[in-house]
Amino acid sequence: MKATIKDIAKLSGVGIATVSRVLNGSGAASKEAKERVMDAVRELNYIPNSNARNLKLGQSRTILLLAKSIINPFFQKMIYVIERQISLRGYSLEIKNVSHMDEEMIVAQREAQNGNLCGIIIMGGRYGYKEEDFKRLRIPCVLVTITADESVGKELYSSVIIDDQKESRKAVESLIKMGHRRIGCIYNNYGSLVTPNYYRLQGYKQALEENDIRYDPGLVSTINVMESGYEFGFKIMKNILEQNRDMSAVIAMADVMAIGAAKAVLSSGLRIPEDISVMGFDGIEEAEYYNPALDSVGQPAQQMAQQAVDAMMEMIGSGTTSQIVLETNIIRRGSCAKVNR
Amino acid sequence: MKATIKDIAKLSGVGIATVSRVLNGSGAASKEAKERVMDAVRELNYIPNSNARNLKLGQSRTILLLAKSIINPFFQKMIYVIERQISLRGYSLEIKNVSHMDEEMIVAQREAQNGNLCGIIIMGGRYGYKEEDFKRLRIPCVLVTITADESVGKELYSSVIIDDQKESRKAVESLIKMGHRRIGCIYNNYGSLVTPNYYRLQGYKQALEENDIRYDPGLVSTINVMESGYEFGFKIMKNILEQNRDMSAVIAMADVMAIGAAKAVLSSGLRIPEDISVMGFDGIEEAEYYNPALDSVGQPAQQMAQQAVDAMMEMIGSGTTSQIVLETNIIRRGSCAKVNR
DNA sequence: TTGTAAGCGTTATCAA
DNA sequence: TTGATAACGCTTACAA
Secondary structure (H helix, E strand, C coil): CCCCHHHHHHHHCCCHHHHHHHHHCCCCCCHHHHHHHHHHHHHHCCCCCHHHHHHHHCCCCEEEEEEECCCCHHHHHHHHHHHHHHHHCCCEEEEEEECCCCCHHHHHHHHHHCCCCCEEEEECCCCCCCHHHHHHHCCCEEEECCCCCCCCCHHHCEEEEECHHHHHHHHHHHHHHCCCCCEEEECCCCCCCCCHHHHHHHHHHHHHHHCCCCCCHHHCCCCCCCCCCHHHHHHHHHHHHHHCCCCCEEEECCHHHHHHHHHHHHHCCCCCCCCCEEEEEECCHHHHHCCCCCEEEECCHHHHHHHHHHHHHHHHHCCCCCEEEECCEEECCCCCCCCCC | CCCCHHHHHHHHCCCHHHHHHHHHCCCCCCHHHHHHHHHHHHHHCCCCCHHHHHHHHCCCCEEEEEEECCCCHHHHHHHHHHHHHHHHCCCEEEEEEECCCCCHHHHHHHHHHCCCCCEEEEECCCCCCCHHHHHHHCCCEEEECCCCCCCCCHHHCEEEEECHHHHHHHHHHHHHHCCCCCEEEECCCCCCCCCHHHHHHHHHHHHHHHCCCCCCHHHCCCCCCCCCCHHHHHHHHHHHHHHCCCCCEEEECCHHHHHHHHHHHHHCCCCCCCCCEEEEEECCHHHHHCCCCCEEEECCHHHHHHHHHHHHHHHHHCCCCCEEEECCEEECCCCCCCCCC
């Protein structure tokens, strides 16, 4: 059936230890032995059994990506890059979607115990994991778009994030500078967890406050449902619009919600940006090709994914951790304009 | 460190064989032994090492999903469902993106040899795998959106597809019935492979022919590039539009390309559907929320993914294969209208 | 430079 | 109903 190391040893007339050495480049081997082994490998189409290898080594080359909602295009872009980078480095990527009901750390710990993982990347979810969480993990952990509690030792994890509150504040400020004062806010938060959306809401509030604009909960109505996405943005926006005829702008804390919101605006017979300015968050391609193209707080998805993998490799290799904070960049496409009322 | 079966045996005062039996429900064990083992398992937070298990069993519970372009929202929807279903059944999903330069079967065979896979799902790519391909694989294989060459024994694989040519023909026919005769076609084909897009193009040609409309290559200009997606649709449409002022409709063989095409139409100062009718393919949410919402040949993504997993489980369990062909359903949202010139 | 042999943590056979 | 014990395929001392 399938060729094993013994078959290779037999065919090439050497011991299995030599085969192993040649294949792994560990220890010395004569030129002749090398050639004979490689020939046999080719002839029998031999591929080492990774279960045996991992068992012996007590490690594997599989990295688990735990994503909260792999359905979000922004995440998907990052998943795409992460898969590529991991593949390029000879590792495999296992993907698990964490439903809103599950705690990703619990899932992570369960999977980590399994012993066939060499690292875990957690994408999305909530802020504030504790020291204990990482210690229980026992394998390298990189957080993307979120980070750990401040109390956690920096040597326990790596993270790649943006400053959600700051970037959100800047975006709202830019709307205020355009003259908007009645600015809707669409975000989404499961329960009362501290998520990126939570911080973005804080940024929104902060911008208002610093510009002496009263915070009006009626402009940020959020249904506490377990969804985000196009439909969510659409529904919420419909809702806010109906009750706030005087609003002139809206910021959605994810582009998918911004697109849904834009649809709501347009289907209410209003124009973008003449009647309502729409600003999204993430900078996904869908917003660029939307009609009209939507302004967005652009996150460097590609770079974030790349750095996450880099950080993972660093941790696997030398154990070095890093906490990276990247900048966003507001992408102007014309869906936000000066208020004209 | 990590608890092993020996630790459990020691703590519960039984032999390791008994522990294994209790944990796997194989063979008998006294009630008392069961309880003692389970207690120890809980106390030590024991999780079986899957590498050891897989090595011994010569199999695993990991299914590999090989996707051509995981970046397409239609695929992503299916990936989401597949992940969920696989997870629900206690299996793990490993994902590999196959770049346009790679042959998925080669990748599949390499991965299959590895021995830590119990099945492979191939999503996208090209039609026409040969008997030999599946035989080399040696593990269950399910094809989604594509199927094998007719010559291949049906017992060698399962597949879930739509009839690309027929569905495309029907869609084009519906445009013709609306009075359109100058219908553009945006598709994408790497090299000259037989892909779903290839068959959809055949369907387009067939519809024209059956309605005595001359096939005009100028209306289906395709750049032979390694991309599809929004940008591709946009560029191609710009191109076709410039050279065919008389065209009144366009069908794009993927919604992402349809959205790009719609953007091209709108940015050329034309209206949808008054000047140009736009029809997409796939039925993704992005097309629904687009402005205007786009008509599309809706593929039952959820169902396809579900059936693919079902088929995989059947193959793993009883070895039964199945070749499933699902129907599409043209989703009318108003982006196609009667020609009015 | 090489081969022998001892595990890695399981499962399964077999005798008790 | 049990518990030794022999694999599974690999890596790696250790000895030759």
